[in-house]
Amino acid sequence: MATIKVKLRPSSVVGRAGTIYYQVTHRGATQQITTNIRLQPDEWNAIGEQVVISVADKSIIQNRIDSDIALLKRIVKDLDGSGVTYSVGDIIKRYKSPECHVSALDFMKNQIRLMRNANRLGTAQNYEKTMKNFAEFLGGVNLPFSAMTEQLIADYNAFLVQRGMVRNSISFYMRIMRAIYNKAVRQKLVEQSHPFTEVYTGIDRTRKRAVSESVISQLYKLKLAEGTPLALARDIFIFSYCTRGMAFVDIAYLKKENIQNGVICYARRKTGQLLSVRIEPSIQRIIDRYSSALSPYVFPILTSTDKKEAYEEYQVAINNHNRQLRRLSKMLPAGCKLTSYTSRHSWATAARNHNVPISVISAGMGHTSEQTTQIYLTMLENSVIDDANQGLIMSLLE
Incomplete structure (x- = not known):
């Protein structure tokens, strides 16, 4: 021996x-x-x-x-x-x-290249963000994968904590590092030693991002000057709500060729799942409002059809969209906070309130499992629970 x-x-x-x-x-x-x-x-x-x-x-x-x-x-x-x-x-x-001696950072660089070649630009961006963060932790040392021990990951976790990151942000980096590590294991570059068992890789529930149907109605009826960024943000939000919570990224990339015989047919960019949505009058009015013979896209969000350029335009657009939604939030009842996710959460909540089965909501949103939908629907606002509790207390004291 x-x-x-x-x-x-x-x-x-x-x-x-x-x-x-x-x-x-x-x-x-x-x-x-x-x-x-x-x-x-x-x-x-x-x-x-x-x-x-x-x-x-x-x-x-x-x-x-x-x-x-x-x-x-x-x-x-x-x-x-x-x-x-x-x-x-x-x-x-x-x-x-x-x-x-394939180093972790070199392997990550190669994975980023592969993701970009596969047009998985969002994943590539997350990998690159994590790689830069991990490289900062390593301080210029390029360690091989065999160095990715439980102790090293614990030290990396402590490094992120010291930088003031919240649990969900730390978990974001840890999940990506784990995914990359597991790819290296499958390629037999390192022996599986389960170095992530002692760090948190879950997702804490955050405050629910849905708004009520009455708020959606108020938003829809706001008097806004046509052709302004604010009006576009409102219309995109309403369009998302009316199309069963279509994600902003899917709306941005939606092309005229995706509309046939009164139906929107598209593949979710996140999962690749094919979805079809019947065009209701409210949806058609928004489509007509932004129709342009000069663009292949339904909405004036992207201009380029080049994959890299379009993705760069999308990144700018999502930031601008959320900025306009923050402005719109101030025009609504106090406490209403609109983001690009709110319309999706709100549609799921409204559907539940109208007794739509979870299986139907799940299919409508393009979720790969009902468990994902259940997460959307079980995050009740504290106000709902407080109102129920108030009713119980009042009945007790009467």
């Missing part, structure tokens, strides 16, 4: 840092693997074979060492399991092979 030790080779020059190396012994033969890790003698615990706690960036350096040793042990385990006689040279040769 091979043995692996971590040692520090002192520098021959007084005051200069020494070099960490790995000593691999098997069948009486010993070879060394020199690293680029430099430490002073007082920064290394020779007995414990670990970095001294007081060293700056100790966590990153120790994780690098731990990942290298874990990789060497995995190689030894694989060679032992093969049933073939092997030498210490075979261990070193496999360790130095390029596929054993």
